[in-house]
Amino acid sequence: GAGVSQTPSNKVTEKGKYVELRCDPISGHTALYWYRQSLGQGPEFLIYFQGTGAADDSGLPNDRFFAVRPEGSVSTLKIQRTERGDSAVYLCASSPGHPGGYTFGSGTRLTVV
Amino acid sequence: AQTVTQSQPEMSVQEAETVTLSCTYDTSESDYYLFWYKQPPSRQMILVIRQEAYKQQNATENRFSVNFQKAAKSFSLKISDSQLGDAAMYFCASQGGSEKLVFGKGTKLTVNP
Numbered sequence: 001g002a003g004v005s006q007t008p009s010n011k012v013t014e015k016g017k018y019v020e021l022r023c024d025p026i027s028g029h030t031a032l033y034w035y036r037q038s039l040g041q042g043p044e045f046l047i048y049f050q051g052t053g054a055a056d057d058s059g060l061p062n063d064r065f066f067a068v069r070p071e072g073s074v075s076t077l078k079i080q081r082t083e084r085g086d087s088a089v090y091l092c093a094s095s096p097g098h099p100g101g102y103t104f105g106s107g108t109r110l111t112v113v
Numbered sequence: 114a115q116t117v118t119q120s121q122p123e124m125s126v127q128e129a130e131t132v133t134l135s136c137t138y139d140t141s142e143s144d145y146y147l148f149w150y151k152q153p154p155s156r157q158m159i160l161v162i163r164q165e166a167y168k169q170q171n172a173t174e175n176r177f178s179v180n181f182q183k184a185a186k187s188f189s190l191k192i193s194d195s196q197l198g199d200a201a202m203y204f205c206a207s208q209g210g211s212e213k214l215v216f217g218k219g220t221k222l223t224v225n226p
Binding site for chain 2: 031033035040041042043044045048050055056059089091093099100102104105106107109
């Protein structure tokens, strides 16, 4: 596609529920990143994929968070047993692999009530 | 570890005037990149300008330029001839030693007509 697509745009869920957030990167981009942006803050790194494998998952806050990219294209960020503190905008970006080559999506705003 | 500090939560400028947004950073890497991103209400992070640390010349992109002071670890953004469409959140970010970006907390820029 022309850009990075993230769905849904907004998601409201109840505390304790499971959610999946989807990211469709730019075709041909081998690298894919997830960031979390809390209100009034800059984005914080969660996880980075190179192809199908997670090359760096050091930013995942705990084991309730998990991400996959099974075919090296679309990625899904999965959050189990959601908590109110998980409320944030989740941004996805893809890159062909050179510094500054990131293209960001418009994010998913997750609200846990 | 890398850190990025933006000390101006909010700035305002008159249309057609010039404004400078401040950013300081800290890194132990010898090879790194610095970026300014714009985030309008659409939430998508848009790359404004990037600077390779090994380059002494300050980067310029049309009305946007940086003042990169490597010894002082300072990386300010100057916007000339400000336009109403420049109003947004601006984030300074660094990348070095890994694929992930480290962002500051952002500066909200208001452009007054």
